[in-house]
Amino acid sequence: MIVTVVMEAPSPAFQSPSRSSQQLHFYLAVDRPQFKMETVVELLGVLGRRPWLPIVVCCSSRDELDAVCSSLSTLPFISFAALYSDLGERERASVLEKFRQATINWNQHLNSAIVGEEGLEESETREEEDEKKSHLVVVTDVCLPMLSSGESSLSSRVLINYELPTKKETYTRRLTSCLASGGIVINMVVGGEVTTLRSLEESSGIIIAEMPINV
Template sequence: MDSMEAPSPPFQSPSRSSQQLHFYLAVDRPQFKMETVVELLGVLGRRPWLPIVVSCSSRDELDALCSSLSTLPYISLAALYSDLAERDRTLVLEKFRKATINWNQQLNSAVVEEALDESEAEKEEKKSHLVVVTDVCLPLISSGESSLSARVLINYELPTKKETYTRRMTTCLAPGGIVINMVVGGEVTTLKSLEESAGIIIAEMPINISEIL
C-alpha cells in the first residue's frame, strides 16, 4: 500500500463499460486489515462524491470500521446495522443515492466548474460518500429497496459462499463498478473457490487503482 500513487485529477475518467471488475488486495496478517483499508480509502476517498460501500460480516467489524474511518476528513461516513431506526436507514440510503447521482453527473459532464469559495455545507456534500454495512442489513431488493449502486464495493471480510458474494454485488454495486476483496494469506483457497463457483476472474489490485474509477 505504501507504493500507491496519488489519485488522478478528480474529473478525469476513462471510458466505462457495464462489466464489473473484481480485484483482491492481499494483507499479510488479519491485524493489518484495518490499517490497509484506511490507506486504501486515503487514495479512493479523495474523489468528490465517489460512492463507496464497505461490506462486513458482523456488527463488531462494522463498529471497528466506523471508529477508524470516522477520522478521515474527506469522507462522509454512514452505517447500516440491525437496530438502526427505519427512518434513519431511509435517510442513509437516500443520501447515498444522491451521491451516486452526483458522481454519475460529474462523469458525464463535459464542462467542470470549480467554485472558488464553497460553503462548509457544499464542501461536506462533495465529500466521497461511504456506507459500511453488515450482510444482514444489505438493501432488500425483494421488498422494494433499490441497490446502493456504489462505484466501489470493498469486501472487508471475504465471503465464503458464492451466494453471499453475489448478493453483495447485486445490492451494493453499480454496473461497471469495482469490487476490492481484502484477502489474508489463508484465504487464497476461498478466493479461488469463489472465482470458480461464480465464474469470475479476481485479479490482483493494480497500484494505480484510482485511475480506473
Template sequence: MDSMEAPSPPFQSPSRSSQQLHFYLAVDRPQFKMETVVELLGVLGRRPWLPIVVCCSSRDELDAVCSSLSTLPYISLAALYSDLADRERTMVIEKFRQATINWNQQLNSVVEEVLEESETRKEENKSHLVVVTDVCLPLLSSGESSLSARVLINYELPTKKETYTRRITTCLASGGIIINMVVGGEVTTLKSLEESSGIIIAEMPINISEIL
C-alpha cells in the same frame, strides 16, 4: 499497503461480470487489514461524491471499521445495522442514492468548480461511504433499491458464492469495482470464489483511482 507506493506494473484487465471489475488486495496479517483499508480510503475517499460501500460479516466488525474511518475528514460516513430505526435506514439509503446521482452526473469541469467553492459547499461534496453487514443489505424483494455504489470493498472475504453475489447485486452499480481484502490463507477461498462464480479476481492495480 507499501505496495501501493511501488512502481506500477503493467496493468492487465481482469475478466468482467456485467462490466464489473473484480480485484483483490492482499494483506500479510489480519492486524494490518484495518490500517490497509484506512490507507486505501485515504486515496479513494478524496474523489468528490464517490459512492463507496464496505461490507462486513458482523456488527463488531462494522463498529470497528466505522470507528477507524470516522477520522477521515473528506468522507461522509453512515452505517446500516440491525437495530437501526426504519426511518434512519431510509434516510441513509436515500442520501447515498443522491450521492450516486451526483457521481454519475458530474463532469470534469464541474468537479474543478466544486473544488474551488466554499468550505460549506465542500462539505456537501464529500465522498459517501456506507458500511453494512450482510444481514442488513438492501432488501430488493421488499422494494428497497440497490445502493449502486461505484466501489464495493469486501472487508471480510465471503466464503460462499451466494454471499459474494448478493453483496454485488445489492450494493454495486453496473461497471463498478469490487475490492476484496485477502489475508494469508484466504487465497484458497478466493480461488474457490473464482471457480464457482466463473470470474477472475485480479490483483488490485497500484493506481486504482485511475480506473474509477
C-alpha cells in the same frame, strides 16, 4: 503494508455505466489480520478524495462494522454512515436516500463537461464542501438492501469486501445489492484466504485479479 494507488485521471473502471458495464474484481492481500484495517484506511485515504465517489464497505458482523466506522472517523474528506440491525426504519431510509443522491451527483460529475475555473466561485461554503465529500456506507450482510422488498441497490462505484465471503451466494448478493454496473470490487484477503478466494472465483465464474498499483 503501504498502499499506493494512482488515480490522477478517471480510469475505465470509473467511467459512467454507459461507457463501461463490466464489473471489475480485485483482491488486496495482507500478511496478517492486524494489517487489514490499516490497509483499508490507507486505500480509502486515496479513493475517498474523489468528490462524491459512492463507496460501500461490506462486513460480516456488527463488531467488524463498528471497528471499521471507528477507524474511518479520522478521514475528514469522507462522509460515512452505517447500516446495522437495530437502526430505525426512518434512519435506514435516510441513509439509503443520501447515498443514492451521492450516486446521482457522481454520475452527473462524470458526465458533465469540464468547466473553466473562471466559471466557479473562488471559495466554497462549508456546506458545499461537505456535499462534495465522497460518500461511504458500511453495512453488514444481514442489513444489505432488500431488493425483493422494494429497496433499490446502493449502486456504489466501489465495493470493498472487508471480510471475504465464504459462500458464492453471499458474494453475489453483495454485488447485486451494492455495486453499480461498471463498478470495482476490492476483496481484502489475509494469508490462507487465497484458497477461499479461488473457490469463489471458480464457483461464481468470475476473474478476481490482484489489485494493480494504478487503478
